[in-house]
Amino acid sequence: MPYRGYKNGIGGEVMPVRDVLHGSRCVAEAARLCDVQVIAAYPITPQTHIVEDLAELIANGELNAEYIMVESEHSAMSACIGASATGARVFTATSSQGLALMHEVLFIASGMRLPIVMANANRALSAPINIWNDQQDSISERDTGWIQLYVETNQEALDTTVQAYKIAEDKNILLPVMVNLDGFVLTHTIEPVEIPDKEEVEKFLPPYEPQVYLDPSDPMTQGAFADPETYMEFRIEQEKAMKRAFEVIRRVDEEFGELTGRSYGIVEEYNTDDAEVLLVTMGSVAGTIKEVIDSLDEKVGLLKIRVFRPFPKEEVLKALKDAKVVGVLEKDIVIGLGEGALFSEIKASLYPSSYRPKLLGFVGGLGGRDISMDNVREIISICKKAIKEDIDEVHWIGLKE
Amino acid sequence: MKIVEDIPAYVKCRHVCRANLYSNRCWKFSQNIKEVSEEELFSYGHRACAGCGGTIALRLALKASGANTVASQCTGCMEVVSSPYPQTAWKIPWIHVAFENSAAVASGIEAALKALGKKEGVNVIAFGGDGGTVDIGFQALSGAMERGHNMTYICYDNEAYMNTGIQRSGSTPFGAVTTTSPAGKVSFGNKRPKKDMPSIMVAHGVDYVATASVAFPLDYMEKVKKAVAIDGPAYIHVLAPCTPGWGIPSEKSIEVARLAVDCGMWLLYEVEKGEMRVTYTPTVKKPVRDYLKMQKRFRHLSDELINKIQAEVDERWEKTFGIRKIF
Amino acid sequence: MRPIGGHVKDIGSTKNLKTGGWRTFKPVIDMEKCIDCGSCWIFCPDMSVIRKDGEYSFNYDYCKGCGICANECPTEAIKMVLEEK
Ligand SMILES: Cc1ncc(C[n+]2csc(CCOP(=O)(O)OP(=O)(O)O)c2C)c(N)n1
Numbered sequence: 178m179p180y181r182g183y184k185n186g187i188g189g190e191v192m193p194v195r196d197v198l199h200g201s202r203c204v205a206e207a208a209r210l211c212d213v214q215v216i217a218a219y220p221i222t223p224q225t226h227i228v229e230d231l232a233e234l235i236a237n238g239e240l241n242a243e244y245i246m247v248e249s250e251h252s253a254m255s256a257c258i259g260a261s262a263t264g265a266r267v268f269t270a271t272s273s274q275g276l277a278l279m280h281e282v283l284f285i286a287s288g289m290r291l292p293i294v295m296a297n298a299n300r301a302l303s304a305p306i307n308i309w310n311d312q313q314d315s316i317s318e319r320d321t322g323w324i325q326l327y328v329e330t331n332q333e334a335l336d337t338t339v340q341a342y343k344i345a346e347d348k349n350i351l352l353p354v355m356v357n358l359d360g361f362v363l364t365h366t367i368e369p370v371e372i373p374d375k376e377e378v379e380k381f382l383p384p385y386e387p388q389v390y391l392d393p394s395d396p397m398t399q400g401a402f403a404d405p406e407t408y409m410e411f412r413i414e415q416e417k418a419m420k421r422a423f424e425v426i427r428r429v430d431e432e433f434g435e436l437t438g439r440s441y442g443i444v445e446e447y448n449t450d451d452a453e454v455l456l457v458t459m460g461s462v463a464g465t466i467k468e469v470i471d472s473l474d475e476k477v478g479l480l481k482i483r484v485f486r487p488f489p490k491e492e493v494l495k496a497l498k499d500a501k502v503v504g505v506l507e508k509d510i511v512i513g514l515g516e517g518a519l520f521s522e523i524k525a526s527l528y529p530s531s532y533r534p535k536l537l538g539f540v541g542g543l544g545g546r547d548i549s550m551d552n553v554r555e556i557i558s559i560c561k562k563a564i565k566e567d568i569d570e571v572h573w574i575g576l577k578e
Numbered sequence: 579m580k581i582v583e584d585i586p587a588y589v590k591c592r593h594v595c596r597a598n599l600y601s602n603r604c605w606k607f608s609q610n611i612k613e614v615s616e617e618e619l620f621s622y623g624h625r626a627c628a629g630c631g632g633t634i635a636l637r638l639a640l641k642a643s644g645a646n647t648v649a650s651q652c653t654g655c656m657e658v659v660s661s662p663y664p665q666t667a668w669k670i671p672w673i674h675v676a677f678e679n680s681a682a683v684a685s686g687i688e689a690a691l692k693a694l695g696k697k698e699g700v701n702v703i704a705f706g707g708d709g710g711t712v713d714i715g716f717q718a719l720s721g722a723m724e725r726g727h728n729m730t731y732i733c734y735d736n737e738a739y740m741n742t743g744i745q746r747s748g749s750t751p752f753g754a755v756t757t758t759s760p761a762g763k764v765s766f767g768n769k770r771p772k773k774d775m776p777s778i779m780v781a782h783g784v785d786y787v788a789t790a791s792v793a794f795p796l797d798y799m800e801k802v803k804k805a806v807a808i809d810g811p812a813y814i815h816v817l818a819p820c821t822p823g824w825g826i827p828s829e830k831s832i833e834v835a836r837l838a839v840d841c842g843m844w845l846l847y848e849v850e851k852g853e854m855r856v857t858y859t860p861t862v863k864k865p866v867r868d869y870l871k872m873q874k875r876f877r878h879l880s881d882e883l884i885n886k887i888q889a890e891v892d893e894r895w896e897k898t899f900g901i902r903k904i905f
Numbered sequence: 906m907r908p909i910g911g912h913v914k915d916i917g918s919t920k921n922l923k924t925g926g927w928r929t930f931k932p933v934i935d936m937e938k939c940i941d942c943g944s945c946w947i948f949c950p951d952m953s954v955i956r957k958d959g960e961y962s963f964n965y966d967y968c969k970g971c972g973i974c975a976n977e978c979p980t981e982a983i984k985m986v987l988e989e990k
Pocket residue numbers: 632652653654655656677678706707708709710711736738739740741742747
């Protein structure tokens with residue numbers, strides 16, 4: 178592939194490299210740029226290219242890391258925990274069933290305060306088995322104590338993965354970070370991207386300096402047994418670290434912006450100034466919505482949630498406060514509650530405030546069903562209808578009758 | 579550890595033997611024990627039951643492996659009793675993550691030590707109970723061993739899930755009563771034979787596989803030393819009685835573990851690069867009845883079942899030791 | 906240390922719980938009978954047999970009174986006696 182020259186500026190000047198890459202490759206390149214030391218991963222569609230690309234980078238000597246070809250995702254995360262607890266910078270990637278198999282150990286990674294970074298290629302969960310994109314997998318892990326970031330583009334996938342290490346490893350945070358990119362929509366689609374120069378990244382992200390780690394020269398115990406007398410204090414420490422993470426995520430993003438000219442915020446507001454209809458979503462479908470908004474001459478805006486954990490209540494309230502109707506479009510469903518998780522959380526965030534926009538939930542794109550521009554227009558018209566009359570709270574989009 | 583070989587003439591042994599090298603009623607034993615490290619890397623104050631065999635397995639393993647060791651551990655009795663936050667019994671770097679992944683965690687530790695350039699001279703040991711090893715952690719162990727990590731896996735086998743209150747595991751022997759394999763009007767307890775985990779490890783092509791017993795500490799520690807010294811994966815399966823689980827008085831845990839070997843229920847051997855070597859040959863073959871009747875978990879067994887167990891043991895004994903020669 | 910990750914830096918700190926209180930019987934030794942074989946020392950699950958230059962004694966702060974040392978002693982040098990409380 179042609180993008181191997183990392184220093185191609187005139188006269189050896191440090192320059193970012195422009196290329197056209199799959200989302201998977203972007204994530205692998207980010208891992209290379211961050212000099213990850215241990216990788217433990219297991220293949221699953223649509224994440225597979227990430228682990229293959231990493232293997233290739235190692236095979237070509239472009240990344241100097243130990244690669245553990247584990248026998249399952251449960252072991253992938255377990256090995257990451259062991260390696261991170263020993264003081265290495267670690268990386269893994271998974272998707273859907275793999276993420277679900279990790280469920281138990283996800284809690285442990287965050288409970289043990291290990292700054293593991295994982296890319297998750299968002300995919301539907303079985304049954305019926307389906308390899309295509311929705312976000313049910315990561316949404317289902319929202320209480321595992323991981324910072325969850327959702328990206329819209331391949332460039333954002335690369336940049337966010339680099340940022341993720343700086344957030345995770347911050348001495349005041351020490352939480353694992355999950356970078357979620359939509360399966361196929363991003364992982365298997367090529368887009369033009371800029372790969373930051375490695376030396377620049379090294380300045381931005383210094384080598385990992387663990388606070389505590391397993392080492393015979395200074396022995397310690399990790400993962401002790403907590404009884405009712407001690408357990409709750411561990412949990413509140415995790416919650417406090419999550420709260421502190423907002424500040425760090427913001428700062429890291431700004432620093433990254435200074436370095437590359439690209440920053441993304443906790444949330445992104447698009448055309449929100451005096452928007453009557455405000456759509457809210459996460460991930461790549463934001464791109465489709467932006468396109469529709471651009472094609473309309475109406476007061477429609479978009480709030481893209483980039484940081485889902487910790488949940489940015491303040492940013493959400495600020496963006497929603499002037500809207501007449503808010504439509505939340507998401508690719509997950511909380512079965513038994515009849516609405517998406519993001520919708521529920523936004524509704525809950527509004528309760529203590531005095532803002533009372535009409536709130537509509539839109540469930541769509543499950544199992545890879547396309548969310549077309551027409552679907553988005555339909556959502557907007559349902560929202561507009563809600564300004565004048567009472568209509569159902571939750572709508573399934575693109576459903577076959 | 580240097581094993582003393584020659585018995586001086588002034589020592590009068592209780593019984594004449596050729597192979598009783600490691601038994602504690604032996605002069606050689608007492609001489610060799612002086613070579614054992616004084617350093618305690620597992621601290622007292624741990625919360626195990628009085629007479630717990632598992633803690634002996636941990637203590638001796640650390641004596642053999644030394645302070646330059648990083649260990650991971652499955653959830654289970656030994657994890658719970660050794661790490662009551664904010665305390666720990668461990669004086670080496672130690673980590674507990676979950677029930678089924680000690681081997682996977684250790685493979686991450688090994689990889690990280692390599693990546694950080696710190697592996698040289700550092701032993702990586704993964705500990706697991708029988709449940710965490712032969713049942714729920716089987717896959718993670720299989721993967722780690724097959725991948726060839728430079729680590730030693732030590733299964734302390736107390737033949738049931740003790741931490742959760744004595745439920746049957748794949749390592750529970752035939753006929754044993756546990757809370758999930760009770761004896762009743764139409765049941766005699768556990769219906770299946772014990773899973774032969776060491777053979778499964780041999781089939782993985784693991785460089786060094788050994789069985790051991792806490793009643794044979796020198797033999798066990800020699801094996802741990804060999805295992806950690808090998809540049810590759812090693813597996814040790816050490817029988818470690820549990821006093822409530824087996825239904826024995828606390829002072830009997832070593833005695834019962836010794837009897838398991840002397841009656842042929844548990845064999846001590848090692849397999850190095852596929853070559854099997856028996857490391858201890860009992861001087862006198864004891865009847866399995868003695869072993870079974872010592873423990874509440876077997877006390878209900880009928881003569882018929884005991885004879886069945888004896889017949890199986892005899893067959894294995896013959897295969898392993900050949901016809902007993904009387905010295 | 907703040908409660909993070911179940912981290913314990915104070916290694917061997919289970920010593921802060923004196924398990925000797927669990928005991929019903931306690932081991933006592935008759936050094937006359939002892940042949941310095943080391944069995945009691947190597948088998949103690951609670952690291953409570955103290956061995957120094959061929960002299961043996963017990964750490965009653967932690968000895969749980971399991972009786973393994975007495976049971977394994979080849980010369981019956983150790984006896985278990987009822988703890989007086
Ligand atoms: C995934 C999972 N399933 C079940 C348990 C409950 N559990 C904890 S320890 C244990 C039994 C441990 O048995 P073993 O590995 O033999 O160790 P022992 O307690 O006997 O020393 C069980 C069933 C758990 N912690 N995690």
